[in-house]
Amino acid sequence: MKLSIRKSLTVVAAIAGLAFAASPALAAGSAHKLKDGGFSFEGPFGTFDQGQLQRGYKVYREVCAACHSMNLMHFRDLGLKGGPFYDEHAENPAQNRYVRAIAAEFQIADIDTETGEAMQRPGIAADKFPSPYPNATAGAAANGGANPPDLSVMAKARHGGANYIYSLLTGYNTPPPYLKMTSTQHYNAYMAGDLTPFVPEGAHVPPGGFIAMPKPLSDGQVTYDDGTKASVDQMAKDVAAFIAWASEPHQVERKQNGFGVMIFLVLFAGVTYVSYRRIWAGVAH
Numbered sequence: 001m002k003l004s005i006r007k008s009l010t011v012v013a014a015i016a017g018l019a020f021a022a023s024p025a026l027a028a029g030s031a032h033k034l035k036d037g038g039f040s041f042e043g044p045f046g047t048f049d050q051g052q053l054q055r056g057y058k059v060y061r062e063v064c065a066a067c068h069s070m071n072l073m074h075f076r077d078l079g080l081k082g083g084p085f086y087d088e089h090a091e092n093p094a095q096n097r098y099v100r101a102i103a104a105e106f107q108i109a110d111i112d113t114e115t116g117e118a119m120q121r122p123g124i125a126a127d128k129f130p131s132p133y134p135n136a137t138a139g140a141a142a143n144g145g146a147n148p149p150d151l152s153v154m155a156k157a158r159h160g161g162a163n164y165i166y167s168l169l170t171g172y173n174t175p176p177p178y179l180k181m182t183s184t185q186h187y188n189a190y191m192a193g194d195l196t197p198f199v200p201e202g203a204h205v206p207p208g209g210f211i212a213m214p215k216p217l218s219d220g221q222v223t224y225d226d227g228t229k230a231s232v233d234q235m236a237k238d239v240a241a242f243i244a245w246a247s248e249p250h251q252v253e254r255k256q257n258g259f260g261v262m263i264f265l266v267l268f269a270g271v272t273y274v275s276y277r278r279i280w281a282g283v284a285h
Helices: 002-021 050-062 075-079 097-104 136-141 161-169 232-247 251-279
Strands: 107-111 118-122 186-188 209-211
Touching: 050 232, 075 097, 161 232
Parallel strands: none
Antiparallel strands: 107 118, 186 209
């Protein structure tokens, strides 16, 4: 029995060692510790700031959407409860006046139902966010061979979520002069990677890695409707919050439902205990 346990522990340790060795990008010290964006939606009782979501959508539309798609998002999603353009007076998200106005600003590729020919028409609430490229091959060809990833669930797909996106967007530091880079590589202190092969022997290996995307944000790049100063830090936080909301639009509702379920379970446990005490009172067991 003891021998079997030892063998099991040895196998587990070996597997863990192999997994660690196969993942140099996750090794300690490979990148800076993520920044804390201080987002309002973090924690079990957190909620999204609608003003921040509206600013984040503007950054996505005017900056990120030129390269990155959001193929899982529909315009009507912007009008969901808790979303950037939710209107309590709207009959439903598709009838939201803000959503309909936003959708109408886009030209959507469609087929003429009478002639069968390709056409462009104004967007409607039911349309998906249009992709900047017709396919992945075109996206890669326009970006040096790397197709920009879809941002629909990016906050769920990356460890650290919104804090990862915020850190990455503000992590374009000046690289050491001895770091060997190509014209299509950009140094980012928060990009996972191992830069050891790209520095001279004995030189300090900087944290982070290479990323194909050039620095996307610069101060004053967008003009916020609410007058907020559009610094790189502010825009990075806002678009990170928007992508986090888009990754899980019903996050706040899920938290509220979960809290209600926990209260029910606590009350049910109490009722069950009291019932147990009454039923078995005075009975020897």
